[in-house]
Amino acid sequence: MPAEDHVSPVTKQNADETAATDRFLSLQALTKRYGDTAAVDAVDLDVRKGEFLAMLGPSGCGKTTTLRMIAGLVPTTAGQIVVAGRDLTNVPPYQRDMGLVFQSYALFPHMSVAANVAFGLEMRGMAKADIRARVAEALQLVRLTGYEDRRPGQLSGGQQQRVALARALVIRPLILLLDEPLSNLDAKLREEMRNEIRDIQRRLGTTALFVTHDQDEALTMADRVVVMNKGRIEQTGTPEDLYERPRTAFVAAFVGRTNRFPGTGAGEVVHVGGVTMRCARPVSGPVEVMIRPHRIHLDGAGERRADDNHAAGTIIRTTYAGNVVQYDVQAGDAVFNVEQSTDATGALVSVGTAVTLSWSVANTLVFEAAP
Known part of the structure; x- marks a missing residue:
């Protein structure tokens, strides 16, 4: 009798659940071409539920394009994007249940902090009382309680980035996508925000993808790091793996001095x-x-x-x-x-x-x- 016939239904179910957790987000031969140029070239990647994954590489390596395809902001040329077993490849962005934090913050300047954070909930038709509660909770999470009535122009760069983070988290997304969110901050504030983002992600258990060209950010924040070069993945591993055991000359040179x-x-x-x-x-x-x-x-x-x-x-x-x-x-x-x-x-x-x-x-x- 084949060995699989002896596996109990419970064991099979546990194995299926483990596999689903390990492949909470799955990119399968994901490709984006602009004419004859492959910006992203048949990328395969599995992201675990609750994992903080950094996508690291030089400008033009395909990391931001990959993130935007996951968000639905850039259409794919080929391949699939699967989240929790659901194929999202052709699903519009507003139906993907993802929170996106941009490099430029992308806040509405004419709206208050509270209104900026509430925007996504209002688009989903949530009741006003529930919106107020969720906004208060999100602002407390990013330490901006008391700033509800201010406009973005009245805030520092770090405070604006916290508002953008609260706006992404308030919808309780399946996946949090961060596109070089710290690059506009000075060095000291950037280090503080690294710790805050990582602490919040760990407390909430949110699956997060963080795009950066800064190796220090990737090594200090991520559970695993994906190093990309010319549209392809050079190596994926823990920060220690990449630094101590680089598989290619590119990874050795790019990760660390x-x-x-x-x-x-x-x-x-x-x-x-x-x-x-x-x-x-x-x-x-x-x-x-x-x-x-x-x-x-x-x-x-x-x-x-x-x-x-x-x-x-x-x-x-x-x-x-x-x-x-x-x-x-x-x-x-x-x-x-x-x-x-x-x-x-x-x-x-x-x-x-x-x-x-x-x-x-x-x-x-x-x-x-x-x-």
Whole structure:
């Protein structure tokens, strides 16, 4: 008798429910073409219920187009968008039950804060008493109680972004879509809003997709990150996966700061600008070598740590950046960027000082060079 005949109905139901949760949002070969150009090229992606997923990549990589297709603002060329088992590919935006927060806030300037937040509920024909209660709840969630009667022009950028977030959340969407919502804020406020958005999403358990070109936002906010390049997904994984175990040179270079060198592989050794270093796997021919600046140790000339790779060099530039000091070190024909915590460095090492660089095989990332 086939094995599946022995599976109980309850077990099958639990398996089906788990699969449905893991594929709460499913993009299946999602494609958008403009003439002969593929802005989004056959993207497959499953998003879990309650997950915070960041879509990361440079301008023009297809991340915003993907988000707008999910929202229904851009028609698909091919593929499917399925939410909770329902095919939404050809469903109009107002029937998709999604909340969208734009980069530009997109608030109505002539309407009060309360009216802006209430707009989506009014379009749904909700009773006025219920609207008032829901608006009050949403404004309390984003810490704007007492601002109900103000106009957007009377608010700071951060407050306007909170209004936009409240407007998206008040409808209690199946999915919250955020299109680079923090890019217009200054650095300190951007960091505060990162934490607020993440805390609110966790409290509500809302499934959220966050589009950004800022790697710090993606790494600090998301459960998983999708790195896109030229309309395709390069890699999907946790922030740690992407940073520590990048699968492509593009991901290694885009996620986090890195030294990037052309080199030549010969077995488990690579040659970079006169510097020979060991790597974790056999390679041959043209390669790209990447080493994170903060994973390189800087010691005095002639000193050698237990690390597997060493290079003698000379400091050619010193940059004090507050929490770290950045050193550019000439070693052979290559220039290595090295970062050290200011807590550990003491006095800055002067330009012209001879030093020894040390780093491990595990931190020597090697990729085949692009043809």
